[in-house]
Each structure stands twice: as structure tokens, then as C-alpha cells.
Amino acid sequence: MGRMVDGAWQADEGGTPGPGGQFQRPETRFRDRIAPGTRFPPEAGRYHLYVSLACPWAHRTLIFRRLKGLEGMISLSVTHWLMGEQGWSFEPGEGVIPDAVNGARHLHEVYAKAVPRYSGRVTVPVLWDRQEGTIVNNESAEIIRILNTAFDGLGAKPGDWYPPSLRDRIDAVNERVYATLNNGVYRAGFARSQAAYEEAVRPLFETLDWLEERLARQPFLCGEAATEADWRLFTTLIRFDAVYHGHFKCNLRRLVDYPALWDHTRSLYQHDGVRETVDLGHIKRHYYMSHPWVNPSRIVPLGPILDLDAPGSRRVAPLA
Numbered sequence: 001m002g003r004m005v006d007g008a009w010q011a012d013e014g015g016t017p018g019p020g021g022q023f024q025r026p027e028t029r030f031r032d033r034i035a036p037g038t039r040f041p042p043e044a045g046r047y048h049l050y051v052s053l054a055c056p057w058a059h060r061t062l063i064f065r066r067l068k069g070l071e072g073m074i075s076l077s078v079t080h081w082l083m084g085e086q087g088w089s090f091e092p093g094e095g096v097i098p099d100a101v102n103g104a105r106h107l108h109e110v111y112a113k114a115v116p117r118y119s120g121r122v123t124v125p126v127l128w129d130r131q132e133g134t135i136v137n138n139e140s141a142e143i144i145r146i147l148n149t150a151f152d153g154l155g156a157k158p159g160d161w162y163p164p165s166l167r168d169r170i171d172a173v174n175e176r177v178y179a180t181l182n183n184g185v186y187r188a189g190f191a192r193s194q195a196a197y198e199e200a201v202r203p204l205f206e207t208l209d210w211l212e213e214r215l216a217r218q219p220f221l222c223g224e225a226a227t228e229a230d231w232r233l234f235t236t237l238i239r240f241d242a243v244y245h246g247h248f249k250c251n252l253r254r255l256v257d258y259p260a261l262w263d264h265t266r267s268l269y270q271h272d273g274v275r276e277t278v279d280l281g282h283i284k285r286h287y288y289m290s291h292p293w294v295n296p297s298r299i300v301p302l303g304p305i306l307d308l309d310a311p312g313s314r315r316v317a318p319l320a
């Protein structure tokens with residue numbers, strides 16, 4: 001891992017822990033929107049998405065690109081699974097899509113093109129604008145909102161995954177799921193003290209219990225329709241038994257031990273085109289090989305065996 005300081009790459013070991021050994025996630029830097037009449041108007045063929053198939057935050061944006069049928073309008077690069085000394089790269093490998101826009105070998109070159117003296121972390125996802133030659137946004141929560149509506153006038157697939165009538169409910173679920181689960185798995189896995197680890201794992205499983213109870217009563221997190229909140233949960237849960245349970249020590253229970261959550265995960269996985277966005281090979285190799293301070297042998301476990309194709313019972317559709 002590493003970071004940029006004044007436009008130059010510097011290797012490090014995954015950020016600075018807090019005083020109690022807690023993992024601290026830094027703020028993202030590029031926060032613009034795509035909207036008519038702005039510096040970044042909606043246009044087919046203008047924007048490019050950089051993702052890693054391993055990363056749950058980038059995975060959200062890949063899913064929204066698919067849900068909204070934007071493959072023909074927004075081009076894609078996929079990094080190599082290994083995040084090594086130089087950070088994310090486009091070294092050849094199975095599933096890697098090289099950077100045809102900027103010709104970068106490493107993602108940090110893309111950040112340096114946007115801001116030559118950039119200081120900060122070099123993360124995926126990145127939404128790039130070919131015309132201005134810069135980064136529009138590198139915050140997944142915002143990129144999925146952009147993809148959800150910005151291209152609707154240009155022929156994106158209909159469907160609002162963040163409908164006004166459900167926003168309060170979606171925001172409330174997102175807040176808890178982000179703090180204790182999406183980011184909670186990292187707080188557990190990157191903790192540098194026993195106390196920091198336990199402080200992360202206990203609320204994480206309280207949230208899983210709370211979600212299980214909710215999904216036993218209703219098909220989706222905010223009621224009868226699937227929403228953004230379900231997709232934000234999905235990208236963490238699809239990685240749960242394969243990496244967070246072992247590599248990040250989130251092991252009080254497995255996802256498959258929660259019948260409703262496991263059914264919900266499979267239902268989303270089986271929704272139109274979503275399984276093609278899931279690459280457990282990239283996911284497992286990335287985590288087990290990229291964090292040598294967590295897994296010094298870099299051995300990638302063979303299991304678990306997961307039957308993701310066992311039929312899920314929920315009919316995934318946004319609010320009509």
C-alpha cells in the first residue's frame with residue numbers, strides 16, 4: 001500500500017492507526033456530480049470508471065453501471081487484484097482491463113494526471129472525465145447516486161434505487177450498515193489492538209442480528225422494493241464468508257448461518273447480470289495477498305464452498 005505526497009508515490013502500510021489502535025478511514029477528495037449545465041454534463045462516451053473487482057466500494061459502482069444499463073455509455077478499467085508496493089496496478093492478469101484512457105500502469109498515475117501535486121490515498125472507485133482530463137468523483141456512495149439518475153435522459157435503464165419516498169428509511173439503514181458493517185469489517189481486520197478489534201466485532205454482529213430479524217419480516221431492507229441500501233449491504237455480505245470471516249476475524253458466525261440474510265444475498269446475486277460483477281477469485285486473492293501484516297504467508301484459502309446458485313426467494317425490483 002502507499003499514498004501520494006505532493007504528487008509523488010510513497011509506500012506505507014495501510015494508513016495511520018488511531019491512539020487505541022483503531023483503523024481510521026480518510027475522507028475522499030473528489031466530490032463533483034454529473035448534471036446538466038455543470039462542468040460535468042451527462043454525455044454518453046465521456047466518462048470512464050476505474051474499479052477493482054475485489055473492492056466492495058468499487059463493486060457498488062460496477063453494480064449500478066449494470067443495473068442502469070450504462071455499459072455502452074461509461075467505459076471501464078479493472079485493476080489487478082494485488083495491491084502491492086505501488087498500490088493498484090494494471091499489470092496483466094485474469095479479469096484485468098487495462099487503462100485505455102490514460103495508459104496508466106498504476107492508478108496513482110491517474111490521480112497525478114488529475115492533480116499533479118495530489119496528496120492523499122489512491123483508492124478505487126474513480127469516475128474519470130475524458131473531456132476535462134480529471135477525476136469527477138472517487139466516493140462510491142456518491143458515484144452510485146450519480147449513476148442512478150444522471151444518464152436517465154440518455155437512455156439509461158429505468159428504475160430509481162433511491163426513490164424520494166424511501167430516502168429517510170434508506171439513509172437510516174445506510175448509516176448503521178456503513179458504520180458497523182461496510183466499514184466495520186475493516187475496523188475489525190485492520191485493528192492494531194485487541195480492544196479495537198473487539199470494539200468493531202461486537203456491534204458488527206449486533207447489526208447482522210438486527211438485519212436478519214428485519215429480513216425475516218420483509219423481503220428488502222426498506223420494505224417490499226429493493227433499494228440502494230440492499231446493494232450497499234450486498235457488496236459486504238458477498239465477501240463475508242470468503243474473506244471477512246477468516247482474514248478479518250469476523251467469525252462469531254458465518255453469513256450462511258443467517259437464513260434470511262443468506263437468502264437475500266443470493267437473491268441479489270441472481271438478479272439480472274449481477275453475478276458477472278462478482279469475482280471471488282479477485283476478492284480472495286486481493287485480501288489474502290495484499291495485507292502481509294494480516295496474513296504474512298500470503299496463502300489464499302481454498303474454501304469456503306458457497307452455493308450462490310441455490311435459488312434465492314426474493315424478487316429484486318426497485319419501487320415501481
Ligand SMILES: N[C@@H](CCC(=O)N[C@@H](CS)C(=O)NCC(=O)O)C(=O)O
Binds near residue numbers: 056
Ligand atoms: N470512501 C471510498 C473508499 C474506497 C476505498 O477505501 N477503496 C479501497 C479498496 S477496497 C482502496 O482503494 N484502498 C487503497 C488505499 O487506501 O490505499 C469509497 O467508498 O469510494
